[in-house]
Amino acid sequence: MNTSQRPTYCRRVAVIGASGGIGLAIAERLHNDGAQVYGLDFKGLENLPDSITGLSIDMTSPESIVAAVQEIYRLGDGPVDLVNCAGIVEDDVAAIDMPVEQFDAVFAVNIRGVFLSCQAFGRELISRGGGAIVNIASMSGNHVVNFPQKQSAYNSSKAAVVALTRSLAVEWGPLGVRVNALSPGYVDTPLNALKQHMHETWKKDTVIGRFALPSEVAATVAFLLSEDAGYFVGSELLMDGGSSLR
Template structure:
């Protein structure tokens, strides 16, 4: 095991908000050069901002080119871009919303993995962390209805495991991080559900974004050098109930 990957660069999709922003700030404090990939107009004080819309493959490819023009790499990757449908019954979900949630959460994650993964495979080394969710295959959330979000995150976890098998022998590790309920601005909009969520969590509270950032940094780093295809669940025990 070496310390090489602990100091090199990392790109983070969805890095301008929520969990992605917390991870970006944490890694920058640790001395990493961080590229924040997010949509035009996103606000960030962390790292190097690179415009990127994960729904647009040309935008993803352009972002990869921009990052590698700035640094020869290898560039590790964290995929944190994600959205959720807002408590909509499955029978009422409009088709465009289904495509958008699956598009950002799964297809956008795959696009980033493929584009950055090709470069990492050329280098023969690298670490990728996909932000999944306990909702992917461990729980079905209640009382909110989010069938497409849950399905998309199950696909993200499966993608991490599949890529781990394909790319591990070629030097690239891929792992999934599955948070439970996290104290983010997005969750603050559903305050009427918080009491039930906390009651269902063994530790009786939400995770801080820093706790999720710590877990992401571990999976990315050489301290997890024998982890690939791992799903690290950080849910305060919610999935145990």
């Protein structure tokens, strides 16, 4: 890619959930586009290429998130955009049988953690004149109820991510911080690869009959962070291969 054609980013970007799958693809894409990328995750940081600075983080701990933000700003000057890609899902548990501890664990990462990281990074962006945040939600939040797996906690948490995104966009947009959400459908990741018995059903539910590539999700995140998306505020971009049309 010619340098003159690269999207314009805030000079630095933090990607939470960067150790594998979609998050790793996003981190690599942003780095290749010229951003200084910080990959944050609870584990698996050894998967990051040397060109990306890895930092350990616990999404459920406000102290851990604040410490990571402080370390990133210690490492360099200038505002830091944020991509929230960390998330967990319950393992096909019927709602009637789900222990409340499992429900709480999903929400602790998928929405409480997203709020805490948006808050910590958002404070710095606001104080430095603005930037962009992209939260990875899911088609499962507002558009489909996945089948045959049962995942009421995950679906509910991802709907909350979209609602949080809109709320923050209204509060922070006038202060120069654009907050948007991206809602992918089924993506070809190592996590989904473990569920081969469901693949045919999932593909049949997708109009184009295939999963998204992590690189396709990464490209859309790159767009939302770029100046080309400057009029996107509080938007939810749905990229589900037509699953919600079935």
